[in-house]
Amino acid sequence: MGEPAFRPRYRVGDRLFAWALNLSTWFYVALIVGLFTVLLAGSWLAIKSFGLHFLVASSWDPVTGHFGALPFIFGTIVSSVIAIAIAAVVGIAAAAYLAEFAPPLIARPLAFLIELLAAVPSVVYGLWGLFVLAPVMRSAIGPAIQSKLGWLPLFSGPIYGVGMLTASLILALMIVPTVAAISRDFIEGVAVDQREAMLALGATTWETVRRAVLPAARPGIFGACVLALGRALGETIATTMVIGNRPAISASLFAPGYTLASVIANEFTEATTQVYISTLIGLGLLLFVISIVVNAAARILMHTVLRNVEER
């Protein structure tokens, strides 16, 4: 009743705890700053030699020392964007089904299975992609798409099996569990009275999910997608195995491509000249910056979308 009862009382333990929390946060800030500094220092020679032209040049010739990053930037962004577009649709649908429609007897083992998929090492996805998906893409999926949509530049040209589309599909497969598992938690977390209010108005289960539950869970679902996109951007080994590793910019999704992470993994171990190594580190810096920009853009997009929803 009196004031003293509400005054927070600090003990040594509390203070230590607060410090520990503080430190663990600042540790990550320091880590990011450190990463950035090391990458910048390592790639300084490349930045000095090539300048901004590096970002728009598209030749990659280790023999003559002409390096350009554009095909890798293109490949990284295109494969990740296609992957997240597919994974968002499938992942959110799966999450909605698990949280709202499936009987608990099915939902629990299914949810467990999906979470298990997130723990599968990426090299396993890569091997599966190379030995199972790529041949099927070449003999069945690719020709089927091409016979209907071959007039689009997007689906023109020879089908090698490996290529941008195969890589995007593997990436999508890898990040669906992330989208589904996190989205499901957020959908389940939507207050029961929201659902009840909707049902009381005479809405069906589908209408309740679409109009009340999903909008309420939107920030969480969006967060899940951003996290998944981050994983797709940085994925290395699975992409390397199925993307075809040709530094070229092609309109066709069947054509081989290349990503920033893949070229670093491919060439770093055997790179010997200073400029070459520095250039590869520069690609790492670029990937770092792209990840941050994409994350920031996603956050801005989320805030705009949410504000619009609230204003409506």
Add this chain to the structure above:
Amino acid sequence: MQFSVFARRKALSIAAALVATAFGASVALPALAATQLTGAGSSFDYPLFSKAFYEYGQHHNDVTVNYQSIGSGGGIQQFTAKTVDFGASDVPLNTEEYKRAEAAGGKVLQIPIALGGVAVVYNLPGVTQGLRLSGPVIADIYLGKIAKWDDAAIAKLNPKVKLPSEPIVVVHRSDGSGTSYIFTDYLSSVSPEWKSKVGVGKSVQWPAQNSVGGKGNEGIAGQVRETAGAIGYVELAYALQNSMTYAQLENSARAFVSPTVNSVRAAAASKPNVSPADFSIVNRPGAASYPIAGYSWVMVFAKPSDAARGKQIKEVLEWTVTAGQSIAASLDYVPLPANVQQEAKRVLGQMQL
């Protein structure tokens, strides 16, 4: 409350100390038993080294050799930084690399340690082993100028084979590798156009529009196996162990030769005075010589800072280039020809201990 916090912290620190002791002990134990020599570099050498050094350890229990297969580039860096006793690279040090290593530890000795060949493999429905190809034809295929299997240039070499009118899918290594280096070295030696347009390197700008990159031998093999009409190149040992369909290549004596341990060895034996400055052994003369071959190299400092260790390194390497070469054959690697073994031994003799 406070008491228990302290008690717990004390328990924690004791536990930490225990862990530290245990860890320290486990690291220290083998070091007591034997000197541990370290090497790093080429992954091509790894299967040979791991078996050879194991065998060596069976007879010399005072030495163990720990080889890290981190790639030639990493090997050169570690060697230059003097964090390993020897480095291994699929290509000898170039002038820039040599100067840096020399600045760090004085004169560098480089010896050929392992011999390898590159097989050209393909997947052509209806055509089994032994399609005949020539250097200029392979170069034109990799340049993208020959794009179909029934091209007149291929048909001329294979009059008895019914070639399908399939488009060619060109497969190359996407990761930097000594195999690519030897292969592009060969293409440069047989095609002036390849030499001027592309050149030689562990990674190059592959010019063919119909090319895809696979990571590692297994990446190329997988790609070639799954794709009708594909052509690729893999290390000899890999092709033999996986029974891949490979081409016979026309050598400089105009004979068609299959990639085998003997044909690669014959090519190498035709150049006994191989040195870091003149190391290419592609397109060698001799009717039995297979045209795509190359050495992997080991580098050591002529005057190691620790003479006792240096002596042990010298012994290990001398054994590896002579007696140890018998292990190579069991792994489908090519044993060094006798004359090259002697040359390697001679260079090792220059170590100042």
